[in-house]
Structures are given as structure tokens and as C-alpha cells.
Amino acid sequence: MPFWRLFSAVTAAVKIKQSPLLTSAVTNPNLIIRTYSTSFLITKTPKSQRKKRKKKESARTKHVQHESERISHFEKILHRDNHYRFVVKTKDYLSKQPQQVLRLDDAGKLYRELGFPRGRKVLKFIQRHPLVFETYRHSDDKIWFGFTDFMDAFLEEEKMIWDQMEKERINVVRKLLMMSANKRIPLSKIYHCRSLFGIPEDFRDRVRNYPEYFNTVVEGDGKRILELVNWDQKLAISSLEQEFMVDEERAKKAFQFKVKHGKLLDLDENDERKMNLLNTLPLVSPYSDGASLDLWTLEAEKYRVGVIHEFLSLTLEKRASIHHIVEFKEELSLTKHTYSMLLKQPRSFYLAGTEMNWVVFLKDGYGEDGILIHKDPQVLFNEKFYEFADKQELDIK
Secondary structure (H helix, E strand, O other): OOHHHHHHHHHHHHHHHHOHHHHHHHHOOOOOOOOOOOOOOOOOOOHHHOOOOOOOOOOOOOEOOOHHHOOHHHHHHHHHHHHOHHHHHHHHHHHOOHHHEEEHHHHOOOHHHHOOOOOOOHHHHHHOOOOOEEEEEOOOOOEEEEEOHHHHHHHHHHHHHHHHOHHHHHHHHHHHHHHOOOOEEEHHHHHHOHHHHOOOOOHHHHHHHOOOOEEEEEOOOOOEEEEEOOOOOOOOOOHHHHHHHHOHHHHHOOOOOOOOOOHHHOOOHHHHHHHHHHHHOOOOOOOOOHHHOOOOOHHHHHHHHHHHHHHHHOOOOOEEEHHHHHHOOOOOOOOOOHHHHHHOOOOOEEEEEEOOOEEEEEHHHEOOOOOEOOOOHHHHHHHHHHHHHOOOOOOOO
């Protein structure tokens, strides 16, 4: 017998011999040994009775505002944007294509560019807007889609608005450059946020007609930078400063930089407001050199709050998403704490959406009914576009 087998047999015999139960069985033959199953015993809490742990909400899904504090008319604007995302993004993308047409097979791969969920059929989204898009079979036996004749005429109206508002848009860009740290901004950033300010698609070509305002520089990596040629003091007046001259008390209440104090002071509401006002005023102009301020001083925070206020006042709908603001982070000398900074100023700003994808509204730009106080011609055009985009047929009277 091999040694290892012999060793295993001896070890097993020793274990049996040492077992007290078997020893008792040998010494007492009348002892009956029974084994019982313990499978009926509940050793763990049933799944149905376990306390369910609440999953911690991620920044992607957690709302900025608690449900009780949400302002419905601002939240509805975000729902409207989501509803029209496909038709708006597809309109912009298709406008830049040769002959303004696109093959359906190619469109199905452009879910980011066209604004529809990945994995969905793009044709279903196209068919929802029959007054905007139409499909046809090309000579290559492939299905293509483009604008309807009605939409072509509608887009001509938008081009007329761009021409009429060109001077105003030029001034908006001049003000952006005047607020920027080095009075220069990459043209790609302005182009990326063009819809925010109503800037036309061909803006990069139009700036060449204004050499007295702009200078375009091409850097070593090929990036085109737009530079400010001259400073205009008439433009260096913020919307808040203009409001201060009309309604001083309202302008004073725009921001609040609270003074930290102990409970022993026992200040009433009026005294606390007066003390906070001493800390709030004077404000720092967004057209001052914010980049030279010490980053964590009160003056620097006043500047950053003021520059966001002015930035939003230049937009068409007095609002901007985190992506628009981050685009100009370096130029406007902003920090990664912009989100928490704006939350501390609820008098002027309202943040909607989720913590990862939030939108900031300038409250002064809206009435109590949630409607823009001043509607730019481009805003009126957009509203008309939304109105007929959902229609299945034209109203013929």
C-alpha cells in the first residue's frame, strides 16, 4: 500500500476513535443515534422583512431644488427644452449640410448631434415633425431627409432676423470681450454658444466686416482667437448699474453677502439687513479687472457674482446651462465653486435641473408669471417655430 494511503487511513481511524459520540455508541450498544435536519430553522431575516436601504441619489439625478421650493414656470422651461431638443438640434445640424439633406443611415449614427436617445430609430423622431422634415428616396435607392418647402421659407425669415439684429449681436460680443480676462476669446467658444446669444451661424465670417472692433489672431495650433481692438466706456455699464439708476432700492437687494456674527448680538431682521448691506456694497463691476483680484476675497466673489449676472443679461432668454458657463470659465475668472456661489444668491438667481446638469435663470428677466419681460425677435421666432413643429398639418383658413 502506498505510504500516503496508509497515512490517510490511520488519520481517519484516530479521528473516529476520538469522537465522543462514536465512543458512547461502542460502549453502549443500546444507544440510538439520530440525525435531524435543521433546514426548517430560520437563520436569516427573510428578504421581504429586511429594511430597504435608500439609495443615495447621485448628482446626475438629484434635483437642485427641493420639491417644495421649485418654481414651476422655470422648471417647465427645462421640460420644453427637452421636448424640442431633437427638432432644434436637427434643424441646426441640417442647416450646415450640403444642400441641407442627410442620408437616413448616417443620421441614425448621429444621436449626439441630432439630440435623440442612443438606440432609438431616428425615423420615428423625423415623422413626429412633418411640417419641418420630409423623407424621400434618392436615385441611389437610399432614403434621405431634408427640410420641407414650408420650413425653407421659415428659415429665410430667421436669416432676415440675423441681418436686422447684427449690430446688437456685435455689441454683445464686444461686451463679452470687455468682460474677459485678457480681452480675447477663442472664436470656437463663441460659436459653440451662439444660440445662447442669438449669434448667426456665419458669425465667424461677419466679424471681418468690423475691423474697428475685432482682430482675429491664428495661434500656432491653428486656433482662431477674437481680440478686442478698442475699449468703449459706453458699453462698460452693466445691466445692474443701469437698474441702480432707475430703482436704487431694488438694485441694492439684488445680492446679499452675509456678515458672520455671534448670537450674542441678538440682531433683529432689519438690523441684520443693514449690516449685510454694509458688506454687500459697493459692488464690483463685471467690466473691471477681475483676474487681478485675490481669488478668495469678498471683492473677488462680488466680481464673480456680478459677472454671471451680466453674462445672463446678455443672453436671449436670461438663462444659461452649466455647459455654457464652463465654456467661459477661464475668460470670466470663475472657479469650480460657481454652483454653490449661485445657490447663496436666491434673490437674483434660480437654479433648476439636477446637480450635474443645472441651468441658472436670471430672475429679473422674468415676470411673476414666468414670461420673459423683454422678448428678442429671435425668441419670438423660436416660439413660433416650436408652435408649428408639433403640428401634423398646416392650419389653412
